[in-house]
Amino acid sequence: RSSDLFDxxxxxxxxxxxxxxxxxxxxxxxxxxxxVHREALECDYVxxxxxxxxxxxxxxxxxGQAAVDAHxxxxxxxxxxxxxxxxxxxxxxxxxxxxxxxxxxxxxxxLFKKPHPARKIKTSxxxxxxxxxYRHVRSLLxxxxxxxxxxxxxxxxxxxxxxxxxxxRNKVLVPPYFSRFLAWGFPDRSVRxxxxxxxxxxxxxxxxxxxxIKCAVCSDxxxxxxxxxxxxxxxxxxVPGSVKERGRLLQQKQTLYGHAAPVTALAASPPFSVLVSxxxxxxxxxxxxxxxxxxxxxxDHCSSISPISINNLTGDIxxxxxxxxYLWTINGQLLAETVVAEGHKxxxxxxxxxxxxxxxxxxxxxxxxxxxxxRMYSCEFVPDPAEMTKRQLAELQQKEDDRNRRQQSVxxxxxxxxxxxxxxRESLLDAEKGTNPFLKKSQPxxxxxxxxxxxxxxxxxxxxxxTRTDNKNPAGIxxxxxxxxxxxxxxxxxxxxxxxxxxxxxxxxADHWVPDSTIQNCPVCGIxxxxxxxxxxxRKCGRIFCGKCSSWLAEVHELNIYTPARVCQQxxxxxxxx
Numbered sequence: 147r148s149s150d151l152f153d154x155x156x157x158x159x160x161x162x163x164x165x166x167x168x169x170x171x172x173x174x175x176x177x178x179x180x181x182v183h184r185e186a187l188e189c190d191y192v193x194x195x196x197x198x199x200x201x202x203x204x205x206x207x208x209x210g211q212a213a214v215d216a217h218x219x220x221x222x223x224x225x226x227x228x229x230x231x232x233x234x235x236x237x238x239x240x241x242x243x244x245x246x247x248x249x250x251x252x253x254x255x256x257l258f259k260k261p262h263p264a265r266k267i268k269t270s271x272x273x274x275x276x277x278x279x280y281r282h283v284r285s286l287l288x289x290x291x292x293x294x295x296x297x298x299x300x301x302x303x304x305x306x307x308x309x310x311x312x313x314x315r316n317k318v319l320v321p322p323y324f325s326r327f328l329a330w331g332f333p334d335r336s337v338r339x340x341x342x343x344x345x346x347x348x349x350x351x352x353x354x355x356x357x358x359i360k361c362a363v364c365s366d367x368x369x370x371x372x373x374x375x376x377x378x379x380x381x382x383x384x385v386p387g388s389v390k391e392r393g394r395l396l397q398q399k400q401t402l403y404g405h406a407a408p409v410t411a412l413a414a415s416p417p418f419s420v421l422v423s424x425x426x427x428x429x430x431x432x433x434x435x436x437x438x439x440x441x442x443x444x445x446d447h448c449s450s451i452s453p454i455s456i457n458n459l460t461g462d463i464x465x466x467x468x469x470x471x472y473l474w475t476i477n478g479q480l481l482a483e484t485v486v487a488e489g490h491k492x493x494x495x496x497x498x499x500x501x502x503x504x505x506x507x508x509x510x511x512x513x514x515x516x517x518x519x520x521r522m523y524s525c526e527f528v529p530d531p532a533e534m535t536k537r538q539l540a541e542l543q544q545k546e547d548d549r550n551r552r553q554q555s556v557x558x559x560x561x562x563x564x565x566x567x568x569x570x571r572e573s574l575l576d577a578e579k580g581t582n583p584f585l586k587k588s589q590p591x592x593x594x595x596x597x598x599x600x601x602x603x604x605x606x607x608x609x610x611x612x613t614r615t616d617n618k619n620p621a622g623i624x625x626x627x628x629x630x631x632x633x634x635x636x637x638x639x640x641x642x643x644x645x646x647x648x649x650x651x652x653x654x655x656a657d658h659w660v661p662d663s664t665i666q667n668c669p670v671c672g673i674x675x676x677x678x679x680x681x682x683x684x685r686k687c688g689r690i691f692c693g694k695c696s697s698w699l700a701e702v703h704e705l706n707i708y709t710p711a712r713v714c715q716q717x718x719x720x721x722x723x724x
Contacts, residue, residue, distance in 0.1 A: 173596035184505035283604035292643035300638025303627035365414040373409035415456035424451025484600040514623025518610035
């Protein structure tokens with residue numbers, strides 16, 4: 147977009163050159179235009195034919211008979227070593243040759259004399275073995291026992307080459323080895339440094355803040371950033387101390403002013419060199435981590451800022467206030483927001499984001515709440531309701547009501563199925579093209595405008611959620627970590643436990659299944675469950691039925707089940723309608 151209003155001239159028809167006109171599939175967003183191209187370049191088709199391009203540009207088809215057969219022949223001046231400029235005596239001919247090369251370019255050096263091998267492409271079996279957690283949200287299961295336990299509520303989880311390192315609340319790990327920690331929250335308002343393995347305190351720093359320290363972050367091995375009741379953000383530099391002092395000293399590097407209320411959250415991103423602070427004044431401030439200066443402010447939060455997370459791959463900023471999640475670009479543009487659940491018990495305590503592929507449309511934002519539930523959201527485009535016709539809104543509202551009625555019959559399920567969302571999108575596209583039978587053909591249909599929306603993908607409730615009666619020791623979620631390979635999600639709770647969630651085989655067991663101990667009779671026919679009359683779970687809704695009432699078979703694509711699996715009659719009929 148030409149936001150600076152530079153004078154780029156006019157076209158031959160007199161139109162002023164300004165913003166770039168994007169194709170309809172880009173939905174009016176330059177970032178989506180780039181993402182789709184990135185996704186196309188990474189697709190299997192491009193990978194399967196990449197060696198052919200290498201053969202034409204660098205390989206055996208660049209020159210010789212193979213180039214002739216491939217129609218890959220250019221002017222002889224364009225090939226390496228075809229002409230020696232220094233041996234051309236005629237200045238007119240020399241300048242003409244140089245002009246040829248400068249205007250049309252020169253072929254690169256031929257690197258391969260034989261055909262380049264094709265890249266190995268994932269087969270259907272390899273795709274089924276893909277264990278990336280955010281592509282199989284409904285197939286995630288936790289470990290039976292915590293993988294780590296600490297004495298208090300989990301404050302931070304970090305993955306190293308040896309495993310994961312966990313510390314309690316009011317502690318922060320010092321990179322890059324994460325073998326040391328800095329702790330705060332003591333009655334004397336000091337900051338204390340210690341060793342992870344021995345938990346021995348080896349340094350004490352006093353008088354850092356006038357008030358109580360509420361949050362801290364280490365952006366690198368030598369920088370500590372603290373904030374709290376004083377509304378001031380202090381940047382400290384860890385410097386080696388003398389032999390007598392036995393440790394490191396803290397020297398104040400910079401003081402950052404900008405908030406009018408206590409600072410409640412800090413997040414730093416070394417790849418993008420930004421620091422984001424959140425306060426009780428319902429604002430976030432983005433700071434330059436190198437120059438330590440104000441950059442911009444993120445307003446319009448509904449409450450005090452709780453956790454903040456920065457995506458180190460895209461630079462997107464996730465902020466949370468009470469039970470609302472906000473997604474911002476690094477330039478301060480609000481992309482989307484959503485309310486995770488109603489009530490004060492659903493306040494968000496931690497958040498994280500997947501960072502595997504920048505172009506992956508399935509990337510998720512993970513939010514952990516005080517009710518013990520981990521919820522996941524993906525950012526997608528939806529038609530702007532302000533631009534939709536009344537008929538379209540009524541059509542979507544009818545589908546929403548039908549969806550809600552079906553979900554009320556499924557305990558513990560509050561997600562929208564993929565196929566229903568796809569049907570809604572296809573209906574809107576039909577309306578945009580003028581093929582919707584509910585709209586009169588004579589009625590002009592304006593082009594749809596799109597906006598980003600955080601779509602609910604799924605939730606994790608085992609071991610921690612207060613709403614599940616089979617959880618013996620429920621607890622609020624206070625820390626999250628996405629593993630480096632994105633095959634695991636680590637969840638830390640208020641009881642100091644860390645559970646590892648991984649992808650299980652689709653259709654075998656899932657978190658949304660109703661526990662066996664809670665159902666004693668089939669809800670359809672009423673038969674009692676015994677040793678001979680076993681319980682059977684519907685793979686789609688997760689409810690328990692007897693063998694007769696769950697004898698239908700169907701594929702459940704939204705759960706990545708592509709072979710016929712056991713479902714109840716209601717889910718079978720619902721799947722057949724689609």
